[in-house]
Every structure is written in C-alpha cells, then in structure tokens.
Amino acid sequence: MKYTSPRDKAGYYQIVWQVARLIPSGKVSTYGDLAAFIPAPEGKDYRSYRAFGARWVAGAIKNCPDDVPWHRVINSQGRISLRGAAHEQQRKLLEAEGVAFDERDRVDLNVYRWIGPDTGLDDSRLGR
C-alpha cells in the first residue's frame, strides 16, 4: 500500500479499507487506531495527523465498499458513533460476532480491541 499525498483522498480511502478488512470477526478497532496505522503526511506532526486522521477514516468507513466490515470500527470510547436504526444494526452485527456490550452500550476495548497486523499498535505509538 502506497500513500503519497495528503490530498490523495482516493488513495487514503483505499488504505483505510484495506486495513479495516484485516480486522478479525469478534474484534473491533477505532477510527484513531486505524489512522495510526497509516503514515502521517509530510509536513504534519503526529499530533495534527492523529486529529485529522480519525475524521478521514470516518469518512472512508462511511463510504466503504460492501466487503469492508465497517461495523467493527467504533470510536475511541468503545461506543458506536451512530444514532437511530443504524446504531442498533451495528450493535447487532457485533453481538452476532461475540462482542459484548455493557449496560451503558459500551465495548470493553481492553478485551475486544484489535491490535493490528504483527508490528501492531502499542500505547507508545498511539501517543498515550
């Protein structure tokens, strides 16, 4: 996967989809985490990238192809960022894969969070 320009929306989207497709059933990931897998554009520090990346990822997921498991991508709080019917649908899809929600509609990221392909993510890389 090659990511050349920060403005290359189409290319960025494809990378996001590609990474999203790697999320195994029964696991979840966050917009920020997916963004962390993708190299920061030149001229932007990590902090800026982390902030804008999450939104780009959200936009990419929103317009993803049918073969992308969009329901496995939630926000950093372990919650579903949707409202109405779509919220219920996403929750059902996750529960069908064995992902449990607590009484506050949240997923325990310490248990279900996907840590990526080999090198993966760790707290230092996420800047936490």
Place this chain on the structure above:
DNA sequence: TCCTTGACTCAGA
C-alpha cells in the same frame, strides 16, 4: 470566499 458540519479525540472541570 466565508461559515457550518461531521460515523473524531483528548484534556480538563
């Protein structure tokens, strides 16, 4: 061109 909005996130109260 300016302004608003968004499937975001973090730090602080």
Place this chain on the structure above:
DNA sequence: CTCTGAGCCAAGG
C-alpha cells in the same frame, strides 16, 4: 461518568 472547548481536515451551501 458526563459535558465542554479546542484542534484538525474536507466537503457543501
């Protein structure tokens, strides 16, 4: 735990 404000980028009116 919830609510705010600030920070970022892009798209659309």
